[in-house]
Amino acid sequence: MKRRNFIQASLGLGIWPMAVTAQHQALIWRDITFTGLGTVLTLRAAHVDAKALDFALQRARKVIERIEDEMSLFRPDSALSRFNASGVLIRPSADLLKILRISQYLAKRSHGAFDVTVQPLWQLYAQAQKEGRLPAADEVDQARKKVGWQRLLVTADRLAFAQPDMGVSLNGIAQGYAADQVRASLVRDGVAHALINTGEWAAIGLAEGKRPWMLGIADPHRADHWLTRVTMQGWSLATSADDQCMFSADRKHHHIFDPHTGYSPYDIASVSVAAPTCTVADALTKVLFVGGYDRAMHLAKAWGVLALVVLKNGNWIASDNFPHAAG
Template sequence: MKRRQFLHAALGAGALAGFAELSPAMASLTWARRSLLGFGTTLSLQAGHEDARTLERALDAAVHTLRRIESQMSLFDPASALSRLNREGELVSPPSELAEVLDIAHNVSRDHDGAFDVTVQPLWLAFAAAQREGRLPDRREVRDARAKVDWRAVQVSAQRISLDRPGMAVTLNGIAQGYAADRVRAVLASYGVGHALVDAGEFAPLSTNSLGRPWTLGIADPHAERALLARLMTDGRCVATSADNLTTFSEDHRHHHIFDPHTGYSPTELSAVTVVADSGALADALTKAFFVAGPSQARALAHRWKVDALWVDKAGRWEATPGLRIEKA
């Protein structure tokens, strides 16, 4: 999986100005950073606390939380709870976090007519298998894979998770990182950390950065590597991005890792979506729903879910809802 680079921490021009104006409370904070590999990418945690030892314990607990969630929801680890569910079709006494994230996914699927669906893994497998042979899957292969896609066939309870159709498989790549960001932020806050930026592949901020300013994220241009479209100043909400050039099945990016569950193919109108929401899991899942909805329905979708969003079409044109604090790069 390519490194997720469409959002990254960025200080705006002149960010260092005013450093001497820090309040005594901000100046008293000790800051630390942890970087680690997880979810197929590089993750990072930045946090400040008045007590250095408490900060280290908080970061240790945050890393442990990331590792635990990854161990449950990874498709790459055959021993993960998710891999066992896909292999056996059921999971007895599932981890509570796995059941919780599936419940969140179920709610998004239900409220948006299945535009977000964690059971699209058979489609990904069909495209990946064809790619290894230097081709795209034919219509029959896509049809057969799509017949195994249906979020309503995933039954979730605290006692058991089951897949009701043969050949079904779940992927949480479209929600797990946002969920992890939520959980890690909550862990840090439980240790009294009031200033932090969690990068679990999606972002969850706490208050301000070490300069007492809003955490600022760069939104990358999906059509120009290493170029920014805009800078986003966070407001306490979580931020998630999906783009069509992270994992592709065709050089023109027409076929990529985001699928419309209703057609079996990738949505055709958008190249990238950033969603800002109170929950990282919700923001993460909704980026895929926005892809399926397309630019004509983006504003209505943002209003319906009470979120803000920025979307980029295939021609590189971008729009955003007015609730975002953004400046052009």
């Protein structure tokens, strides 16, 4: 799945001034870039001890590898791939169990707007695309009947589907979950400041050790244009957009599905959500997408998060307290 990065570190955050205070001279910085979770990941982190920092970054990469082993649909031997193939998984891992329980809670509270069992729809559209067409209405209807979070059975001992031919995709939440898990790992290892990009974004401390991390949110239809800058003061940030994975050139059909209809929401081009955790931010981009432009700000307020929502025509609206950067 090809993804464009809709959030980027903004305004020269990779350039560190030579003149710094003695307090900040003690910080050692490292940057690493690697692939995982279907995208390019980056970590920038600081610690007062070089060996401890290197160890912390190694452990952070192992966190990503662990999550991929459990949740990646790009790996045929992952726990999730094996579950989808057999319909049953005995004694799921703590990570997989946790993310599925969170997903089921979000599905219930959103009345099914967020639903990890949309995998049959993804498979249908992907296969039709290979054949150079869009799915017929009756095909969409048949795939939609295989979707339903209530028919995903989640217990500590066993995962199972209540009907045949169901499937789970965690692509709508796993990157956010990974950001939270990496942040927790870095904090445990004593990292003082970090910017974490797993496809979604989380932060620790401050940029340069003295000012808030700042990110830019891209226009979904103009790759060289940035809508606004955001300060990461206590927030995690996630974005979903209609051109991250398209099934039609007009972007009417893409990877975000309304589980109730089997089609992509018609009016929104992108949603960015700022939330206390990246797991929630990631999932709620889909909830607001499905809810539609007119309800997006109401839904954001109801969930206790902040949002920026872009219409297909390029107009956009943001929550009153969305963390825009000044200047």
